[in-house]
Amino acid sequence: MLVMKGILPEKGLKLSFEPFELQLKHVFTLAGSSRSTTPVMLTRIEFGGFCGYGEASMPPYLGESHKTAAKYLSALKLEQFSDPFRMDEILDYVDNIAPGNTAAKAAIDIALHDLTGKILNKPWHKIWGFSPEKAPDTSYTIGIDMPETVRQKVKEASGYKILKVKLGSRNDIEMIETVRSVTNVQICVDVNQGWTDRKKALDMIFWLKEKGVVFVEQPMPRENFDDIAWLTQHSPLPVIADEAIQRLADVQKITGMYSGINIKLMKCTGMREAHKIITLAQAANLKVMIGCMTETSCAVSAAAQLSPKANWADLDGNLLISNDPFLGVKIIEGKITLTNEPGIGIQLAVNNYPAT
Amino acid sequence: MLVMKGILPEKGLKLSFEPFELQLKHVFTLAGSSRSTTPVMLTRIEFGGFCGYGEASMPPYLGESHKTAAKYLSALKLEQFSDPFRMDEILDYVDNIAPGNTAAKAAIDIALHDLTGKILNKPWHKIWGFSPEKAPDTSYTIGIDMPETVRQKVKEASGYKILKVKLGSRNDIEMIETVRSVTNVQICVDVNQGWTDRKKALDMIFWLKEKGVVFVEQPMPRENFDDIAWLTQHSPLPVIADEAIQRLADVQKITGMYSGINIKLMKCTGMREAHKIITLAQAANLKVMIGCMTETSCAVSAAAQLSPKANWADLDGNLLISNDPFLGVKIIEGKITLTNEPGIGIQLAVNNYPAT
Numbered sequence: 074m075l076v077m078k079g080i081l082p083e084k085g086l087k088l089s090f091e092p093f094e095l096q097l098k099h100v101f102t103l104a105g106s107s108r109s110t111t112p113v114m115l116t117r118i119e120f121g122g123f124c125g126y127g128e129a130s131m132p133p134y135l136g137e138s139h140k141t142a143a144k145y146l147s148a149l150k151l152e153q154f155s156d157p158f159r160m161d162e163i164l165d166y167v168d169n170i171a172p173g174n175t176a177a178k179a180a181i182d183i184a185l186h187d188l189t190g191k192i193l194n195k196p197w198h199k200i201w202g203f204s205p206e207k208a209p210d211t212s213y214t215i216g217i218d219m220p221e222t223v224r225q226k227v228k229e230a231s232g233y234k235i236l237k238v239k240l241g242s243r244n245d246i247e248m249i250e251t252v253r254s255v256t257n258v259q260i261c262v263d264v265n266q267g268w269t270d271r272k273k274a275l276d277m278i279f280w281l282k283e284k285g286v287v288f289v290e291q292p293m294p295r296e297n298f299d300d301i302a303w304l305t306q307h308s309p310l311p312v313i314a315d316e317a318i319q320r321l322a323d324v325q326k327i328t329g330m331y332s333g334i335n336i337k338l339m340k341c342t343g344m345r346e347a348h349k350i351i352t353l354a355q356a357a358n359l360k361v362m363i364g365c366m367t368e369t370s371c372a373v374s375a376a377a378q379l380s381p382k383a384n385w386a387d388l389d390g391n392l393l394i395s396n397d398p399f400l401g402v403k404i405i406e407g408k409i410t411l412t413n414e415p416g417i418g419i420q421l422a423v424n425n426y427p428a429t
Numbered sequence: 430m431l432v433m434k435g436i437l438p439e440k441g442l443k444l445s446f447e448p449f450e451l452q453l454k455h456v457f458t459l460a461g462s463s464r465s466t467t468p469v470m471l472t473r474i475e476f477g478g479f480c481g482y483g484e485a486s487m488p489p490y491l492g493e494s495h496k497t498a499a500k501y502l503s504a505l506k507l508e509q510f511s512d513p514f515r516m517d518e519i520l521d522y523v524d525n526i527a528p529g530n531t532a533a534k535a536a537i538d539i540a541l542h543d544l545t546g547k548i549l550n551k552p553w554h555k556i557w558g559f560s561p562e563k564a565p566d567t568s569y570t571i572g573i574d575m576p577e578t579v580r581q582k583v584k585e586a587s588g589y590k591i592l593k594v595k596l597g598s599r600n601d602i603e604m605i606e607t608v609r610s611v612t613n614v615q616i617c618v619d620v621n622q623g624w625t626d627r628k629k630a631l632d633m634i635f636w637l638k639e640k641g642v643v644f645v646e647q648p649m650p651r652e653n654f655d656d657i658a659w660l661t662q663h664s665p666l667p668v669i670a671d672e673a674i675q676r677l678a679d680v681q682k683i684t685g686m687y688s689g690i691n692i693k694l695m696k697c698t699g700m701r702e703a704h705k706i707i708t709l710a711q712a713a714n715l716k717v718m719i720g721c722m723t724e725t726s727c728a729v730s731a732a733a734q735l736s737p738k739a740n741w742a743d744l745d746g747n748l749l750i751s752n753d754p755f756l757g758v759k760i761i762e763g764k765i766t767l768t769n770e771p772g773i774g775i776q777l778a779v780n781n782y783p784a785t
Contacts, residue, residue, distance in 0.1 A: 158551070160558030161737075193549050193556070195514070200549070200556060202516030202701065321712060345558065352708045356677060381517075 085152030086163075087119040090180070091427050092139040095130075095367055095394045099226065101216050108133070111367040114142040114177065115398065115427070118184040120157050125188025126399070126419060127375075129176035130339050130368035130390070142177040145170075149181070157188050164345055175319065175342050176366075182343025183375040183417065190416030196378060198411050201348065203381035205411035211388045211404055212237035212261055217244070220251045227255040234407035235259040235287070237387055241267015245277065249284050261385065263290040266316055271300040275307055282309050288360075288385070290335060291315040302330045311360055321346055324353045333360025333384065338376050339368070351382045365390035374401030375417040380409050398426035441508030442519075443475040446536070447783050448495040451486075451723055451750045455572065455582065464489065467723040470498040471754065471783070472536040474544050476513050481544025482755070482775060483731075485532035486695050486724035486746070498533040501526075505537070513544050520701055531675065531698050532722075538699025539731040539773065546772030552734060554767050557704065559737035561767035567744045567760055568593035568617055573600070576607045583611040590763035591615040591643070593743055597623020601633065605640050617741065619646040622672055627656040631663055638665050644716075644741070646691060647671040658686045667716055677702055680709045689716025689740065694732050695724070707738045721746035730757030731773040736765050754782035 095111040116127040131137040148170060154163050167181050190197050198205050213233040215226050217240075230236060238252055241264040252260060262281060268274040274292050281289065288311040293300050295317035305312040311332035318327055319340040327334065334354055336347050347363070354361050363380050364387040365373055373391040380386045386409055391397050401419040403410045412418050451467040472483040487493040504526060510519050523537050546553050554561050569589040571582050573596075586592060594608055597620040608616060618637060624630040630648050637645065644667040649656050651673035661668040667688035674683055675696040683690065690710055692703050703719070710717050719736050720743040721729055729747040736742045742765055747753050757775040759766045768774050 158555045158558060159560055162560045164558075193551065195549065199514045202514060202520075204515055204518045325712065349708050349712070352705050353712055356681065356705070356709055 084155045086154050086157055088116065088146065088149060088151045088181070088184075089119075090114050090116045090143070090146045092143070093369075093398065093427060095369065096396045097367060098393055098395050099216065099222075101367065101393070111394075112139050113368060114139065114146070114180055115369075115371070116146070116180040116184045118151065118157070118181070118188050120188060121192070123188055123191045125157075125184040125186070125191060125416060126371050127180040127182070127184030127187065128369055128371040129180035130366040130372055131176050132366050135176070135339075137174065137176045141174065142180070145174045145177045146180070151181075157185055157192070160185060160189075160345055164343070168342060176339040179338045179341075179343040179372070182345055183338065183372060186344045186375065186378075187416035187419070194415050196411065196413060196415055196418050197344065198378045198381060199413070201378070205381055207381040208377065208409035208411055209380060209383055209386045210234040210407045211386045211409050213389045213392065214263075214387065215239065215248075215252060217242050217248065220247060223248065223251045224255050227252050231256070232404075232407055233258065235261060235385075237389075238262050240264045246280075249281065249286075253284055257285070260284065260286045261288050261290065262286055263315070264292045266291050266294045268292050269294070269297075271297075271304050274300075274304055278304075278308050278310055286310060288313055288333070290362075291317065298330060305331055308332075313360065313362055315364070321350055321353065324350055324357065324359070328357045328359065331359070333362060335362040335364045335387070336379075336383075337364045337366065338372055339366050344375055344379065347376070347379055351379065355382070360384045362387065364388070367393050369394065369397050370399035370401030370422075371417070371419055374399070374419045377402040377409050377411060378417060381411070396425045398422050440511045442510050442513055444472065444502065444505060444507045444537070444540075445475075446470050446472045446499070446502045448499070449754065449783060451725065452752045453723060454749055454751050455578075467750075468495050469724060470495060470502070470533065470536055471725075471727070472502070472540045474507065474513070474537070474540040476544055477548070479544055479547045481513075481540040481542070481547060481772060482727050483536040483538070483540030483543065484725055484727040485536035486722040486728055487532050488722050491532070491695075493530065493532045497530065498536070501530045501533045502536070507537075513541055513548070516541060516545075516701055520699070524698060532695040534698040535694045535728070538701055539694065539728060542700045542731065542734075543772035543775070550771050552767065552769060552771055552774050553700065554734045554737060555769070557734070561737055563737040564733065564765035564767055565736060565739060565742045566590040566763045567742045567765050569745045569748065570619075570743070571595065571604075571608060573598050573604065576603065579604060579607045580611050583608050587612070588760075588763055589614065591617060591741075593646075593745075594618050596620045602636075605637065605642075609640055613641070616640065616642045617644045617646065618642055619671070620648045622647050622650045624648050625650070625653075627653075627660050630656075630660055634660075634664050634666055642666060644669055644689070644718075646718075647673065654686060661687055664688075669716065669718055671720070677706055677709065680706055680713065680715070684713045684715065687715070689718060691718040691720045691743070692735075692739075693720045693722065694728055695722050700731055700735065703732070703735055707735065711738070716740045718743060720744070723749050725750065725753050726755035726757030726778075727773070727775055730755070730775045733758040733765050733767060734773060737767070752781045754778050
C-alpha cells in the first residue's frame, strides 16, 4: 500500500507496556509457597488524546512472568483497530492470538475499559447500570503465619468488617483461634485446595461456622469433583470455587458442585468476560465473589467497578503493597467506595509510577 | 417533608405515555387469528434536557392492551430516581411493581436506553462493544394467505435476502410451493405451535430442508416438551424456541430442548434483559435470533442495537405498518444497517408522531 509513515496521522490504538515489581508489605504465605514481591506488567493504550491504563499481575505460581507478558504483548498489533469501542472484535483478537496469558490479556481489557470510559466520561459501574453503594465490604487477607505475626496483622486490619484467613497448612485451628483472640469480626477462609479428606473437611467447616466464618473458599483440590460436590451438599457454609474456575466456560462445569465462584480479572482475561461470568453465575443461582491477586490500584479499581454485583469482595491486593503506582478505589470503613471518576477511576501516583 | 412543589426544581425522571394505533399494510394472519391494526403505547422519559423514547407493542393475543399499559405505567413513580444510569435499580423496581406487563416494561427499558445513550452521545451497539457490520440480514414476514396474495407479497419483498414464511395452517405445502414459484432466496419458517404430530413434523422439516429452508421456529406447542426435544434431536434444521421462551429464567429450561431462541424485547421486558439472555444463550451454545412484533421503528431500532450478536434477525415489524411515527434503523439490501446516532438511533417522523 502507498501509505508513507509520518505523512498520514496514526489512527489506530497505541499500546505500550512496562514491567514493574510490587513490594509486599508482609511476606505472603499460601499453602505451599511464600514471597515478598509480585511482578506486574503495566499497560497503556492511547487513542484520540485519551490514555487508558491496565495491568497484568503475575504471581509466579500461575505461570506468567515479565518475560511471557512482554512476548505476548509485543505480538499484538492493536494499531489495526481504529475504534476502541469495538471490544468484541479487539478482545476476540487478543484472546485468540495465543492461548493462556490470561493476566496479559486482562492488562489489555482493563486499559481498553479505562480508555473508553474516559471517552464516555463515565465510570464503568455507571455505564453498566449498577448501584455503586451496593459495593460490599472488602475482606482483608491474613496469610498463614506465626501467632504473634497473625495477631499483629489482625490489629492492623481493625478497619475491616471481614477478614479472609488463609488455611490449608497444619495450623488451621491455631490460625482461627489466634484471629478470634483479637477480634470478633466476620471471617471467611481460603483453603487454597489444602484439605484432602472430605469428612475431616466437613468437620472443620462445622467448627468454623461456630467460630463465625461465613464461607469457605476452594477447600479441596479442584480435580476432586465428587468430594467437593459432596462437601458442598453437606456443608453448613457456602463453598466457593477459586482455582476451579477461570473463564466463562468453567461456570457451567462447576454449577451444582460449588455454591459460588471467586471471579478474578487475572484469571478470566478482564472486565468484559468477568461481567459475562456474573450474568451467568447469577442466572445459575451461584454466589459471586470478586477477588484479586496482589496488584496495584489499577487492576483493583477495575475489579471494583463490578463489585456492586458481588455478594462478597476480596479486593485488598493494593493494600498489601508499599509502592502502588496508582491512586484509585477507596476503602472507607471497610467498604468499597466507588467514585464518579471516569473509566476505572484511577490517577497516577507520580512518586511510584515508572518514568517512561 | 418540607418540600414545596414549584420551588425546588424537578430532579427525577419524568415519564409520559401516549396510546397509538399501528395501521398494518396487509391484513396479518397467524395460525389462529388475523388483524389489520396493532395497539402500541409510546413512552417518553425526560431528564436533564434529554428525551428518550420507548414503545410497548401489544398484539391482542398476548394479553396486554392500551388499558393494561396505561394502568401499569400510571402506577410507576419514576420521579423517585434522580439518575437514569441506575438501570439495575430502576428496572428492578419496574419489574417488581406488577407481574406480567412485559411490553409496558420494555417501553420503560427502551426509553431509558435511548435516554442514557443520548447522554453518553453513543449508540448502544457501540457502548456494548459490538461490531455493527455483523448485524445480519433481516427476514421479511410472509403471512398465511391465498396463493395470489402470497405471490404479490413475495414480489414486494424482492430486496430481502431471507423470507420468514408463516406455517401451521392446512396449506403449509402450498405456502412454500407458492413462495418458491416466485423466488429462490433463503426461507425460514415460523409454525407458531401449529403442528401436533412429531413424526409428521419431522417429515415436513426434511421436506422443508430440500426447499431451502434454514430453520424452523416453534414447530409444536411449547408445552409438548418431549416431542420438541425429540424433534430437535432428529431434525436436520435448527429448531428455534419462540413461544417457549420469554424471559431470562426460561433459557435454562429450554437448553437441550431447542437449538436456539427467538428473543423479543416485548416478551423479555427490554434491551437490558435481552442482552443478558444473549450472554446466557451463547454460553449454552444456543443459536440466537432477535425478533419483534408489528411495532414502530422505535422498538425495532432498539432491538437492532443487539442484532450484531444474533445469528438471525426478524426485524421487519416497522416495515409492515403504514403510519410509523419514527425514523430509525435502515434495511439496506436486506441487511440491518446500524448508524452512529446516539441511544437507539431514532428521530421523530413528525407527520405520524402524535401531537402531545
